[in-house]
Amino acid sequence: MIIFEGEELLLHFHEAASDYIIISFASADQTEHAYDRYFLQPIAEKYHLSCLGITTKIDNFYQHSDMHHIIPLCNEITQHYKKIIIIGLSMGAYAALKFSAALHANIVFAMGARYTLDVMVAPVCGIMQRTIDRLDPYSIQETTIFPHEVSGKLYIAHDIYKGILGYNDIDHRHANKIMENLPNSVLVPVPFAHHLVVNSLKGSEEFKSILDMLVTEEDHLVIAQVAKIRRYHIHNIYSKILILKDRYPLLVYKLLLSKSLSQVKNNHIVYDDNERNLTLIYQLFIRGYVKESRSLLRSCLLRGLLQCSLYEANQMNENAGHGFRLLSDQLDYLVAHSGYLLVFDAVQKKITTTRFLKGESHQLPLRIYNNQLVCLWKEMVFSLKYMGSEIALMPLHSEVQANNVLSIEQQDQTAIIYTPEHKFCFRVDLDGNGDFYRIEPREWEKFAIV
Numbered sequence: 001m002i003i004f005e006g007e008e009l010l011l012h013f014h015e016a017a018s019d020y021i022i023i024s025f026a027s028a029d030q031t032e033h034a035y036d037r038y039f040l041q042p043i044a045e046k047y048h049l050s051c052l053g054i055t056t057k058i059d060n061f062y063q064h065s066d067m068h069h070i071i072p073l074c075n076e077i078t079q080h081y082k083k084i085i086i087i088g089l090s091m092g093a094y095a096a097l098k099f100s101a102a103l104h105a106n107i108v109f110a111m112g113a114r115y116t117l118d119v120m121v122a123p124v125c126g127i128m129q130r131t132i133d134r135l136d137p138y139s140i141q142e143t144t145i146f147p148h149e150v151s152g153k154l155y156i157a158h159d160i161y162k163g164i165l166g167y168n169d170i171d172h173r174h175a176n177k178i179m180e181n182l183p184n185s186v187l188v189p190v191p192f193a194h195h196l197v198v199n200s201l202k203g204s205e206e207f208k209s210i211l212d213m214l215v216t217e218e219d220h221l222v223i224a225q226v227a228k229i230r231r232y233h234i235h236n237i238y239s240k241i242l243i244l245k246d247r248y249p250l251l252v253y254k255l256l257l258s259k260s261l262s263q264v265k266n267n268h269i270v271y272d273d274n275e276r277n278l279t280l281i282y283q284l285f286i287r288g289y290v291k292e293s294r295s296l297l298r299s300c301l302l303r304g305l306l307q308c309s310l311y312e313a314n315q316m317n318e319n320a321g322h323g324f325r326l327l328s329d330q331l332d333y334l335v336a337h338s339g340y341l342l343v344f345d346a347v348q349k350k351i352t353t354t355r356f357l358k359g360e361s362h363q364l365p366l367r368i369y370n371n372q373l374v375c376l377w378k379e380m381v382f383s384l385k386y387m388g389s390e391i392a393l394m395p396l397h398s399e400v401q402a403n404n405v406l407s408i409e410q411q412d413q414t415a416i417i418y419t420p421e422h423k424f425c426f427r428v429d430l431d432g433n434g435d436f437y438r439i440e441p442r443e444w445e446k447f448a449i450v
Contacts, residue, residue, distance in 0.1 A: 001013055001014070002035070003073065004069060004070060004073055006064070006065075006066030006069060006070070007057075007064065007065075007066060008056060008057050008058050008060055008064045008066055009054060009055070009056055009057070009062070009064060009066035009067065009070060010034055010035065010054070010055045010056075010057070011052060011053070011054055011070050011073060011074070012038045012041070012051075012052070012053035012054075012055065013051070013052055013053075013077065014041070014044045014045060014049075014050065014051045014053070015050055016044070016048040016049055016050045016051075017048060017050075018047075018048065018049045018050050018081075019081065019082045019083065019215075020049075020050075020081055020082055020083035020084070020085055020215060021049075021050040021051065021052065021077070021078050021081040021083075021084055021085070022040060022044060022049060022050070022051040022052070022085050022086075022087060022211075023051075023052045023053075023054070023074060023078070023084065023085070023086045023087070023096075023103055023105075024038055024039040024040045024051060024052070024053045024054065024086075024087050024088065024092070025039065025054050025062065025086070025087075025088035025089075025091070025092030025093070025095040025096050026038060026039045026053070026054065026055045026056060026088075026091075026092050027039065027088070027089040027090040027091050027092045027093075027196075028059040028090060028091040028127045029059065029127070030055065030056070031056055031057055031058055031059060033055070034055040034056055034057050035055075037053075037055075038051075038053025038054070038055050039053060039055075039087070039088070039089065039092060040053070040087060040207070041053060042204055043204050043207050043208055043211075046204050046208075047204070047208050049211075050081065052074050052077065052078070054070060054095070059091065059127055059130050059131065060130075060131050060134070061091050061094055061095065061114075061117060061128065061131045061143065062091075062094075062095040062098070062099070063117075063131055063134075063135060063139065063143065067099065071099065071102050071103060074103055075103065075104060078103070078104065083106045083107065083215060084103065084104055084105050084106050084107070084152075085105070085106065085107045085108075085109065085211070085214055085215070086099075086100055086103060086105045086107070086108045086109070086152075087108075087109045087110075087111075088109075088110055088111070088113075089111045089112055089196065089197065089198050090111070090112045090113070090114065090195065090196065091114065091127070093110035093111050093112055093113035093114065094110075094113055094114040094115070094145070096108050096109070096110050096113075097110050097113060097145050097149075097150055097154065097178070097182065098143075098145050098149055098150075099149070100149070100150045100151050100152055100154070101148065101149050101150055101151040102149070104151065105150075105151050105152040106151075106152045106153070106217075107152050107153050107155070107214050107215075107217060108150070108152055108153070108154045108155065109155045109157065109210070109214055110154065110155065110156055110157065110178075111157040111158075111190075111196075111197035111198050111201075112157070112158065112159075112171060112193075112195045112196060112197045112198075113156060113158075113174060113175065113178060114128065114174050115144065115145055115174040115175075115177040115178050115181075116143050116144035116145065116174075116177070117131055117132050117135070117140055117143035117144075118140050118141055118143060118144050119132075121144055121177065122170075122173045122174050122177050123169070123170050123173055124170075125170055131143075145178070145181075145182060147181065147182060147183055150182050150183065150184075152184065153184050153186065153217050153219075154178075154182055154183075154184050154185045154186065155186050155188050155214065155219075155222055156175060156178055156179065156185055156186065156187050156188060157188040157190050157197045157201075157226065158171060158172075158175040158187060158188070158189065158190065158197065159171060159189075159190055159191060159192065159193040159194055159195070159197060160187070160189045160190075160191055161191040161192055161243070163243070164243065167243075168194060168195060171195055175187070186219050186222070186223075188222060188223050188226050189223070189226075189227070190226060190230050190236075191230070191236075191240075192230075192236055192239040192240040192243060193230065193236060193239065194239060199235045199236075200229075200230045200233050200235050200236035200239070201226065201229050201230065201233065202233070202235065203229075203233075206229045206233070209225055209229070210222070210225055210226060210229070212225075213225040232264055232265075234264055234265060234266040234267055234269050234270060235269075237255075237261070237264065237270060238269055238270050238273075241255065241256075241270065241276070242276070245276065245279070245280055245283070246283065249280055249283045249284050249287060249289070250284065250287075250289055250292065252280060253280065253284060253289070253292050253296055256270070256271075256277075256280075256296065256310050257295070257296065257299060257310050257311055257314045258311060259311050261309075261310075261311065262309035262310070262311035262312065267309065271303060271309065271310055274300070274355040274356065274357050275339050275355055276339070277296065277300050277339075277357075278297075278300075278335055278339040278340060278341060278355060279338070279339030280296065281293050281296050281297050281300075281335050281339075281448070281450055282335050282336070282337055282339060282448045282450075284296065285335070285413070285448035285449075285450055286414070286448060290413065290450075293448065293450050294332075294450050295314060295317065295318075296310075297333060297335070297450045298313075298317050299313040299314040299317060300313075300357050301357055302316060302317060303357075304356075304357040304358035305358065331367035331368060331369055331374070331376070332367060332368045332449045332450055333365055333366070333367060333449075333450050334366050334367075334368070334415060334417075334447040334448070334449065334450070335447060335448045335450050336353060336428035336432075336434070336447055336448075337428070337445065337446070337447075337448075338428055338429065338430045338431075338432060339355070340353035340354065340355060340428055340432045340434075341353065341354050341355065341357065341365060342365070342366040342428070342434070342447065343363040343364055343365050343366060343375075344363070344364045344365075344366060344375045344384060344391065344393070345362060345363055346362040346363070346364065346377075346393075347362045349390040349391055349392065350389075350390065350391055351366065351384075351391060351417070351426060351434060352434060353428055353432045353433075353434050355432070364376065364377055366384075368408060368415065368449060369381060369396070371408050371410065372396070372405070372407075372408060373406045373407070373408050373417060374396060375393070377393070380395065381395075381396040382394060382395060382396060383395075383396050383405055383406075384405065384406045385404055385405055385406075386404045386405070386406050386419050386420060387404065391406070404420050405420070406418070406419060406420075407419075407420070407422075410449065411446065413448075413449060414446035414447060414448060414449065415446065415447045415448075415449050416441050416446055416447070417447070419436055423438065424436035424437060424438055425437060425439070425440070425441050427441055427445040428445070428447075
């Protein structure tokens with residue numbers, strides 16, 4: 001229910017029988033939802049928690065005179081509750097801190113918080129600049145959060161990871177300013193969460209458990225609960241994979257095929273990222289982890305067929321390795337440096353690429369058999385016959401195999417596909433477009449034999 005509408009700000013109120021009340025501030029880029037929802041609304045309604053939700057019609061970092069009306073309204077309502085918890089994300093986290101004393105906060109939970117809009121104090125980003133452009137020089141200086149403006153225990157949830165140069169640099173600078181200058185500040189580490197920390201803590205059950213710890217005001221309990229949620233949250237796991245995959249591909253490989261990941265809620269978000277999976281497969285291969293590269297590719301293909309976890313697919317592949325294996329299981333695939341699987345498209349009659357590992361019926365993965373480029377169709381092996389703009393299939397041991405069969409040249413475990421007499425070679429660009437070119441392939445244009 002909206003209880004106040006100003007020129008730029010709105011105040012929502014959900015009344016319930018809880019001992020404490022939440023005041024939430026919306027983050028930036030949520031203006032289109034200012035009237036119909038507020039930050040933490042689903043949690044407040046599901047668990048019957050009283051909540052005052054402040055939303056913005058324009059991204060203004062709550063630097064507007066509407067706050068002079070909203071603050072007294074909030075205080076009139078919150079005086080009937082035992083504790084006042086203020087929560088915000090990014091722009092909302094800034095407001096949660098900036099107005100905490102005026103709102104008589106007992107607890108503030110600020111995620112990805114900003115400390116100031118004054119570039120002389122800390123760096124700003126594009127969204128912050130929108131507000132700066134509307135303010136006069138004195139008002140910009142006054143946007144800095146001063147100690148007398150905060151009250152209660154301040155929990156600063158921040159991505160502390162610094163393993164990559166420039167990673168979340170603005171966030172680090174603002175978080176450091178907050179910790180240095182604002183009293184009763186407690187750092188709550190959320191590694192790999194990036195700026196939008198809440199994404200690693202999403203879920204009504206998960207966030208409610210954080211609220212339960214915040215009410216205790218026991219720092220170690222809050223930190224431990226956030227760490228527990230973050231560690232097993234699919235968004236955080238996914239962020240960690242994206243950050244580490246190029247530096248530690250073997251570590252990411254072990255994580256993808258682990259039993260623990262197979263038990264994580266919403267793990268399909270990680271499993272179904274075929275672009276990342278195929279790129280990782282290529283990276284593993286060229287770094288010498290050939291067995292792991294093949295294991296991951298075959299697990300991805302089997303998952304596409306059975307819709308199981310990568311852990312289960314890997315277990316099935318490993319068990320199959322101890323017994324009889326079909327020829328089709330023994331033939332290697334070709335993966336491009338840009339993270340694409342090479343296939344023969346029977347409709348277009350050409351070699352193309354895919355990241356759809358479930359497989360279309362007319363797209364046959366390219367394989368290698370006795371140094372020949374082949375594909376399997378209905379349990380039969382076909383070689384590829386080059387015919388200029390089109391490519392045809394013919395039985396592998398056909399006597400018609402003449403000079404127009406595509407050839408494979410292996411170099412240090414990688415492969416190059418050539419037309420007859422090495423006139424053209426096939427290569428794939430970063431966008432997955434592949435064709436034959438009259439140039440020598442560069443190192444990164446070779447294909448991994450997986």
